[in-house]
Amino acid sequence: MSFCVKCGRDCEESLDGLCIDCWLDGRRLTSLPHHVDLKVCTNCGEYEFGDRWLKRDRMVAVQDAAADALSVIRDAVPVSVSTVAEEQDPYVYSVTVRTTCDVMGYEAEDEATTIVRIKNTVCRRCSRQLGSYYEAILQIRTGSGRLSEEDREETLAMVENSVARQAATNRSLFITKMELVTGGVDVYLSSMSLGKSLARELADFYCAETKESPKLVGQTTDGQDMYRITYLVRLPEYHVGDVVVFQGHHCKLTRVNGNGGRLMDLMGFRERAVRRADMSSIKVYEKAEDLREATVVSRSGLEIQVLHPDNYSTVDLRVPEDAEIGDSVRVVSIEDVLYFVP
Ligand SMILES: [Zn+2]
Numbered sequence: 004m005s006f007c008v009k010c011g012r013d014c015e016e017s018l019d020g021l022c023i024d025c026w027l028d029g030r031r032l033t034s035l036p037h038h039v040d041l042k043v044c045t046n047c048g049e050y051e052f053g054d055r056w057l058k059r060d061r062m063v064a065v066q067d068a069a070a071d072a073l074s075v076i077r078d079a080v081p082v083s084v085s086t087v088a089e090e091q092d093p094y095v096y097s098v099t100v101r102t103t104c105d106v107m108g109y110e111a112e113d114e115a116t117t118i119v120r121i122k123n124t125v126c127r128r129c130s131r132q133l134g135s136y137y138e139a140i141l142q143i144r145t146g147s148g149r150l151s152e153e154d155r156e157e158t159l160a161m162v163e164n165s166v167a168r169q170a171a172t173n174r175s176l177f178i179t180k181m182e183l184v185t186g187g188v189d190v191y192l193s194s195m196s197l198g199k200s201l202a203r204e205l206a207d208f209y210c211a212e213t214k215e216s217p218k219l220v221g222q223t224t225d226g227q228d229m230y231r232i233t234y235l236v237r238l239p240e241y242h243v244g245d246v247v248v249f250q251g252h253h254c255k256l257t258r259v260n261g262n263g264g265r266l267m268d269l270m271g272f273r274e275r276a277v278r279r280a281d282m283s284s285i286k287v288y289e290k291a292e293d294l295r296e297a298t299v300v301s302r303s304g305l306e307i308q309v310l311h312p313d314n315y316s317t318v319d320l321r322v323p324e325d326a327e328i329g330d331s332v333r334v335v336s337i338e339d340v341l342y343f344v345p
Pocket residue numbers: 007008009010011012021022023024025026
C-alpha cells in the first residue's frame with residue numbers, strides 16, 4: 004500500500020507517486036498532428052495509406068487517415084477508437100478521434116482533433132498506365148499465320164481474366180494496351196512476370212509453343228540494364244473436334260491439355276494419347292466446323308446407312324458400338340471414301 008503524493012489518499016498502485024485520478028488529471032493520453040494530408044489518385048480514386056493504395060469511401064478514408072495518425076502516450080494502451088468526421092469543404096475535414104485507453108487497469112477516455120486535407124495526385128500504377136509503361140509483350144500468333152477472330156477472342160478473354168485475377172492481389176499488374184497486328188495480336192503488359200505467367204498459361208491450355216526473347220532497352224537510374232521481354236505464343240492450328248492426320252492416320256482430336264492430347268482413329272475408333280512433344284506433328288485435315296452432315300437412313304449393328312451429302316447415294320459407314328446415332332451424323336471424306344466422325 005502506498006499513498007498519493009498530491010492528494011494523500013491511500014492507493015494500491017501509483018504512477019510517478021500519484022494515484023490514478025491525480026495522474027490522469029489534466030493529462031493528454033492521445034494527440035494528433037495539426038493536420039493530416041491524405042492522397043487520392045484522381046485516375047483510379049484510391050487513397051494512399053502508408054505504402055498501399057486502397058479503395059475506400061471518402062468519409063471512411065478521411066477517418067482512417069486521422070486514426071492512423073493518432074499518437075498514444077506510453078503508459079496508456081488504446082482499447083477502442085471511434086471517429087467522427089465533419090466536412091468543411093470537399094477537400095477539408097475536421098476529424099475527432101475518441102480513444103478509450105487502459106491505464107494501470109483503469110479505463111480512461113481522451114479525444115483529439117485534426118484536420119484531414121485531401122490532396123489530388125496520380126498513383127504510380129496509374130501514372131505508368133497513363134504513360135503506356137510496359138515491360139513485356141505477349142505476342143499471340145498461330146502456326147498458320149492467321150489468328151481467327153474466334154481464337155483471338157478466346158485467348159484475349161483468358162488473358163484478361165488471368166490479369167484481373169492476379170491484379171486483385173498485386174495492383175502493379177495491368178494490361179497497358181492490346182494491338183491487332185498482321186497474323187495475330189500483341190498484348191503489352193506492365194510486368195515481365197505477368198508476361199511469363201500468361202505465356203505459360205496459354206501454352207498449357209492450348210499445347211502451344213512459346214519462345215521468349217529479351218531486348219535491352221536502356222538502363223535504370225541506378226545503372227542496371229533494363230530489359231523488355233517478348234513472349235511469343237504460337238497457337239496450334241488444331242482444335243478439339245477437328246479431323247487431323249497424325250503419323251499417317253486420320254483421327255478425331257478429342258482432347259488437348261498441358262501434357263499433350265488424345266486422338267480417336269476414324270478407321271477403328273481406337274483412342275490413343277499423344278505426348279506434348281509430338282503434338283506439333285499433328286496436321287489439320289478438316290476443321291470441326293467444316294465437317295459435313297449426312298442423313299441417316301438406317302442402322303444395323305456396327306454399321307449405319309447414310310445419304311452421301313454430295314450425290315445422295317446410300318453409303319455404309321462403320322460406327323463405334325456405343326455411338327448414339329440421331330437423324331444425321333457428321334462425316335468426312337478421305338480419298339473419296341466417307342467416314343463417320345464420332
Ligand atoms: Zn491523488
